[in-house]
Amino acid sequence: MRMRTRTHTRQINDDRPTTYWIEIVELIDDRPTGKLRRRHHRLPNLHVGITTVEPGPELDRRWARRRTKSPGLYGPVRYDLMDGRTFDSRTLAAKRRARISRSLMNRGFTVNGDLTCWSTYVIELDHSHLPDCAGWFYVGMSSKPASQRVWEHMTGARNKRGPLFSRDAHNHFVRWRPDIGRPHIHFSREAALQAEAQLRIVLEDRGYRVTGGTERYQELREGRSGPRNPTSEGESE
Numbered sequence: 001m002r003m004r005t006r007t008h009t010r011q012i013n014d015d016r017p018t019t020y021w022i023e024i025v026e027l028i029d030d031r032p033t034g035k036l037r038r039r040h041h042r043l044p045n046l047h048v049g050i051t052t053v054e055p056g057p058e059l060d061r062r063w064a065r066r067r068t069k070s071p072g073l074y075g076p077v078r079y080d081l082m083d084g085r086t087f088d089s090r091t092l093a094a095k096r097r098a099r100i101s102r103s104l105m106n107r108g109f110t111v112n113g114d115l116t117c118w119s120t121y122v123i124e125l126d127h128s129h130l131p132d133c134a135g136w137f138y139v140g141m142s143s144k145p146a147s148q149r150v151w152e153h154m155t156g157a158r159n160k161r162g163p164l165f166s167r168d169a170h171n172h173f174v175r176w177r178p179d180i181g182r183p184h185i186h187f188s189r190e191a192a193l194q195a196e197a198q199l200r201i202v203l204e205d206r207g208y209r210v211t212g213g214t215e216r217y218q219e220l221r222e223g224r225s226g227p228r229n230p231t232s233e234g235e236s237e
Helices: 002-014 057-069 090-107 146-155 167-171 189-205 217-223
Strands: 021-027 045-051 074-077 119-125 136-142 173-176 209-212
Touching (some): 021 057, 045 090, 119 146, 119 167, 136 146, 136 167, 136 189, 146 173, 167 173, 167 209, 189 209
Parallel strands (some): 136 209
Antiparallel strands (some): 119 136, 119 173
């Protein structure tokens, strides 16, 4: 009878739903195998994962064991960045992890090795065929290096999905103008889209014709109060 009782108890315990938490652990940048790159020089690399170990002493012990097993890899558990929510399904936990990761990325942290950043760029176009035109520019933004995007516009690059260039930027390409729109780093696509539109507005306010920078253009143009210097657009961190 005792054996059946213990077996019955174990079955009840095994049937309890699994609880999930989001764990965030700082990674040591100066690893013995080489320094990890950062998206922001003051913000560390982070591991953001899903765990079934409750945050607190138990989670601390788990990561202490990992530090012992793999010295020089893992820093402290970042409770200051964790929200402590619990989830009864891994699917819900995964959705929350994605949201937290995106939020941390927007702040400049490097999450799970993702080094994606965005920047804006300006290409000067040939306006000799346009009467009474002070100048013509193409404004863009990308998570690729600005020099690579400029090259794709200039050469008319394509991939399996189609063209990687603006027709105007390709057909009327003159040169890259980093002196007008130097490639500041942005930590979210939304920030880059706004910086792109702001840069277009600045150039238009100076009397130039501008192509590109349309996705956030209308809303920013309607709410704009005054001109800004295009060389100080975006996040300079």
